[in-house]
């Protein structure tokens with residue numbers, strides 16, 4: 531059986547993905563409260579989310595839709611991302627192995643022990659569902675923002691959202707109608723990212739060229755961009771990721787997803 535699929539030209543596909551921007555400022559009501567999406571738009575976006583492919587048929591993810599204004603404000607604080615308050619829709623995208631364990635339990639069977647697999651499958655499924663969500667929103671003319679800032683407040687988020695063991699926030703995701711002209715942000719040159727047959731470890735010159743290409747992504751106002759400096763702030767010694775590491779390990783342990791020694 532063939533499935534009727536609407537097809538697009540290569541130029542249309544390229545133009546669609548070139549129109550992608552991470553957008554953090556959204557149109558709101560005059561008082562700054564979120565503009566709701568039309569019901570049929572939200573329905574199509576949520577449908578697309580659940581049409582994501584999934585490993586082992588399991589759908590090891592859940593989304594928490596954040597609607598109450600006080601909870602939006604609390605999540606903005608915990609993630610240090612203010613636009614959670616003003617977005618038309620805001621979600622916390624989670625890896626979730628609890629539901630499949632419940633299916634086994636209710637069917638009178640016992641779940642195995644596989645915490646590392648849980649993280650691998652759960653994050654993979656969560657990302658695929660979230661990507662479908664954002665792409666569907668963009669098809670309808672919205673833009674959005676993934677928010678890895680959930681790692682800044684994991685314990686508080688787990689508590690606020692009542693996440694049981696087996697459920698781990700991956701990121702938040704906001705969508706709305708853009709109220710800013712976000713720039714087109716560059717990507718690393720393709721030969722360093724798409725490898726043919728064997729891994730191509732970039733030469734120093736290729737890496738330097740990639741840094742040049744990426745520098746504009748770190749520009750702020752009149753300040754010229756320095757991508758290596760930005761990456762140092764995130765991934766260098768004493769940077770943001772080292773600070774986040776213990777919080778993620780603690781959350782993995784709390785949620786029963788830690789595959790390490792203790």
Ligand SMILES: Cc1cc2nc3c(=O)[nH]c(=O)nc-3n(C[C@H](O)[C@H](O)[C@H](O)COP(=O)(O)O)c2cc1C
Nearest residue numbers: 550551552553554611675676677678679680701715
């Ligand atoms: C998993 C993930 C987490 C992100 N976390 C944040 C965040 O916490 N705050 C934010 O403002 N942007 C966040 N971003 C947006 C990135 O900064 C943005 O995608 C990147 O700069 C590329 O820009 P573009 O999407 O406009 O091309 C995140 C993106 C991803 C995919």
